[in-house]
Amino acid sequence: EEIVPNVKRAAPNILITGTPGVGKSTLCQKLAETTGLQWLEISKIAKEYNCLEEYDEVYQCPVLDEDKLMDGLEQVMSKGGNIVDYHSCEFFPERWFDVVFVLRADNTTLFDRLTSRGYSGKKLEDNVQCEIFQVILDEAKMSYKENIIHELSSTTPEELQENINRICLWLQQWFQDNQY
Ligand code: DAT
Structure with a gap:
């Protein structure tokens, strides 16, 4: 078993999460341009790493091999400087993120x-309900320390x-606080 040393990152890792359609990719793209941090679109990376298994007919989406995906991301996340974009947040290691x-x-x-994205029926209803019941916010609160979680209207x-x-501003503050 490989031991991951708890080395300080040279740049922080930021998690951007929320229900599909809240504006994660729009924000992340602009953020990556502005900050030079690397935007990691987990849905795309999962495809590239071959982490998508059989199709879930009920939820109309592929099933994700989370362990394989986490193994594939460990190295890049350890280095820091990433903006992670995903509609779920509970299966990432807590230690990966400086802010959510x-x-x-x-x-x-x-x-x-x-x-307008073409969602309809159960998929549309489920996602709107997910937002109404603040499922992802609660998931974040169960997975990360409350003082690193920020809710943003989008x-x-x-x-x-x-x-x-x-x-x-958060990023500037991080670099001030974490100068070697
Ligand atoms: P996500 O990546 O969370 O699925 P998206 O970035 O693709 O969401 O955004 C969905 C749509 O909403 C897209 O057409 C762009 C638009 N959008 C995103 N953020 C917005 C904002 N703050 N104000 C207005 N429109 C926005």
Whole structure:
């Protein structure tokens, strides 16, 4: 068994999570451009690493091999400097993240965004319900220390800009606090 040393990262790892459609990729893309941190789109990486198994007919999405994915990501995450983008957050190792941002959008906005993405029926309902019952926020609270979790409203373009500014400020503070 490999022992992972608890070495301080040269740059922080940021987790951006939330229900599908809340605006994670939109935010992460802008953040990566602004900060130079690396955007890790977990859904894409899972495909590249061959971590998607059989298709779940009920949820209309492939089943993820989480252990294989975590093994594949360990090295890049240990180095730091990543923005991880995923609609779930409970199976990542807690030690990977310095901060967790949970994006939120209001129900009608999310409904419209997911409809234009082509979601319908159970898949559409489940995702809107997921947001109404703040499933991902609760998942984050069960998986990470509460003082590193920040909820961000992500409904309007103005809020998108505010969120980018806020995360950039957080990042500056991190570098100030973690100078060797
Ligand atoms: P996710 O990656 O969480 O699934 P996305 O970034 O693809 O979400 O965004 C879904 C849609 O909503 C997309 O058409 C862009 C739009 N959007 C995202 N954030 C927004 C914001 N803050 N204001 C307005 N529209 C936004």
